[in-house]
Amino acid sequence: MTECKRSPCPVACVLDILGDKWTLLVVRDLLFGKHTFKAFQESPEKIPSNILADRLKRLEREGVVVRKVYQERPRRHAYYLTDKGKELSTVMRSMVKWANKYIPETYDLKTIRGMLKE
Amino acid sequence: MTECKRSPCPVACVLDILGDKWTLLVVRDLLFGKHTFKAFQESPEKIPSNILADRLKRLEREGVVVRKVYQERPRRHAYYLTDKGKELSTVMRSMVKWANKYIPETYDLKTIRGMLKE
DNA sequence: TTAGTTACTTTCAAATAACAAGTAACAAGG
DNA sequence: CCTTGTTACTTGTTATTTGAAAGTAACTAA
Numbered sequence: 195m196t197e198c199k200r201s202p203c204p205v206a207c208v209l210d211i212l213g214d215k216w217t218l219l220v221v222r223d224l225l226f227g228k229h230t231f232k233a234f235q236e237s238p239e240k241i242p243s244n245i246l247a248d249r250l251k252r253l254e255r256e257g258v259v260v261r262k263v264y265q266e267r268p269r270r271h272a273y274y275l276t277d278k279g280k281e282l283s284t285v286m287r288s289m290v291k292w293a294n295k296y297i298p299e300t301y302d303l304k305t306i307r308g309m310l311k312e
Numbered sequence: 313m314t315e316c317k318r319s320p321c322p323v324a325c326v327l328d329i330l331g332d333k334w335t336l337l338v339v340r341d342l343l344f345g346k347h348t349f350k351a352f353q354e355s356p357e358k359i360p361s362n363i364l365a366d367r368l369k370r371l372e373r374e375g376v377v378v379r380k381v382y383q384e385r386p387r388r389h390a391y392y393l394t395d396k397g398k399e400l401s402t403v404m405r406s407m408v409k410w411a412n413k414y415i416p417e418t419y420d421l422k423t424i425r426g427m428l429k430e
Numbered sequence: 431t432t433a434g435t436t437a438c439t440t441t442c443a444a445a446t447a448a449c450a451a452g453t454a455a456c457a458a459g460g
Numbered sequence: 461c462c463t464t465g466t467t468a469c470t471t472g473t474t475a476t477t478t479g480a481a482a483g484t485a486a487c488t489a490a
Contacts, residue, residue, distance in 0.1 A: 200356070200357045201355075201356040201357050202417055202418055202419045203337075203340070203356065203357070203418070203419065203424050203427075204407065204408040204411030204412055204415065204418040204419065204420075204421075204424070205336055205337060205340050205404060205407055205408065205411070205424075206337060206356075206357055207411050207415045207418050208407045208408075208410065208411050208415070209332075209333050209334075209336060209337065210333070213331070213332055213333040213334075213336070214327075214331055214332060214333070215327050215328070215331040215332070215478095216327075216331075218323055218327060218331075219321075219323060219324060219327065222321070222323050230436080230437085231436070231437050231438070232435085232436060232437075235437095237319075238318070238319040238321065238324075239318045239319050239321070239324055242478075242479050242480065242481095243437080243438065243439085243480095244438085244439075244440080244478085244479075244480090245477095245478070245479075246438090247437080247438060247439075257414075267486085267487070268435090268436075268437090268485085268486045268487040268488085269437095269486080269487090270436065270437075271437080278414045281410055281413070281414070282410060284406045284409070284410065285403070285406045285407055285410055286323060287406075288402045288403045288405075288406040289322065289323055289326045289403055290322040290323065291402070292322075292326065292399055292400065292402065292403055293322030293323070293325050293326050294322055295399070296375075296396045296399070297322065297325045297326070297329075299320055300320055300321070300322040300325050301320045301321065301322065302322075303322075306321050306322070306323075309321075333447095348467080348468085349467070349468050349469070350466085350467060350468075353468095360447075360448055360449070361468080361469065361470085362447085362448080362449090362469085362470075362471085363446095363447070363448080364469090365468080365469060365470075385455085385456070385457095386454085386455045386456040386457085386466090386467075386468090387455080387456090387468095388467065388468075389468080431490100432489105432490085433488105433489090433490085434487105434488080434489080434490100435486100435487085435488080435489100436485100436486090436487090437484100437485090437486095438483100438484080438485085439482100439483080439484070439485100440481100440482080440483070440484090441480105441481085441482080441483090442479100442480095442481095443478100443479095443480095444477100444478080444479085444480105445476105445477080445478070445479090446475100446476080446477070446478080447474100447475080447476070447477080448473100448474085448475075448476085449472105449473090449474085449475095450471100450472090450473085450474105451470100451471080451472080451473105452469100452470080452471070452472090453468100453469080453470070453471090454467100454468090454469085454470100455466100455467090455468095456465105456466090456467095457464105457465085457466085458463105458464090458465085458466105459462100459463090459464085459465100460461105460462090460463085460464105
C-alpha cells in the first residue's frame with residue numbers, strides 16, 4: 195500500500211491536510227473549547243455547512259479529531275482534538291505571532307478567545 | 313477604505329494569504345534559496361505554471377515577496393522574500409516539527425534542503 | 431399539530447485548479 | 461538567416477471544488 199503524497203516534504207504533507215481556507219479555523223475553534231457542529235458554524239467566518247461536514251470528516255480520517263456521541267435520542271455528536279490535533283496549537287500560535295506583527299488590525303489570541311465564547 | 317477580510321482573527325487572516333496547497337511551498341523554496349520561476353517549477357511537487365504565476369503575484373501584492381530584474385535582454389526576473397516573508401520561517405518550522413512527529417515518512421529540513429538544491 | 435433545534439446532505443451555479451499548448455524575447459549553432 | 465533551445469509566462473479547455481441555499485432526519489417542547 196503505497197501512501198500517495200505529493201512529496202516527502204513535511205510542509206507539503208501538512209498542506210495536504212491543512213492547506214485550505216477553513217480547516218485550521220475548525221482546529222482553532224476546537225482549541226478554544228468548541229465541540230459541536232453548530233458551535234463551529236457560529237464562528238465569525240461563517241463556514242458553510244457542507245464544507246464543515248467535509249472538513250470534520252477529513253480531520254477525523256487524518257487522526258486530528260475524534261467524534262464522540264454526547265447524546266442518544268436524538269443522537270448527537272461532539273468533536274475533540276486528539277494529541278496530534280492538540281499539538282497544532284504551536285503551529286497556530288506561530289501564525290498568530292506573525293499575523294499580529296505583519297497584518298494590521300488582527301486581534302490577539304485572548305481577544306479571539308473572548309469572541310468565540312460569546 | 314474598509315479592508316475586507318473574513319474576520320479580525322489572525323488565523324483567518326493568515327489563511328486568506330497562505331491558505332491553499334501551493335503558496336507555502338513557494339515560500340519554502342524561497343527560504344531555501346530558489347529565486348526563479350523555473351527553479352520553483354522544478355521542485356518535487358511540480359506546481360503548474362499558471363498557479364505559480366498567480367501565487368507569485370499574490371505574494372507580491374501581500375508584501376511577502378519582491379520581484380527584481382536580474383537580467384536585461386532578455387528581461388528576466390527573480391523573486392526574493394521581504395522581512396515579512398522571511399519571518400514565515402518560524403511558521404514553517406513549527407509545521408515541520410509537527411509533521412516529523414505525526415506524519416510518517418516525512419523528511420527533516422536538512423534532507424529537504426538537499427533535495428531542493430539538486 | 432405546529433414550530434424549533436441540531437446535524438447534516440443535496441443541489442447547482444460559479445469560482446478555482448489542473449493540464450496542455452502557445453507566445454515573447456532573446457541566445458547559440460549550423 | 462534559420463532552426464533549436466531557454467525562461468517566463470499566458471491562454472484555452474476541461475475537471476474539480478466551493479459556497480449559498482434549500483432540504484432532510486430525528487427528535488423536543490408548546
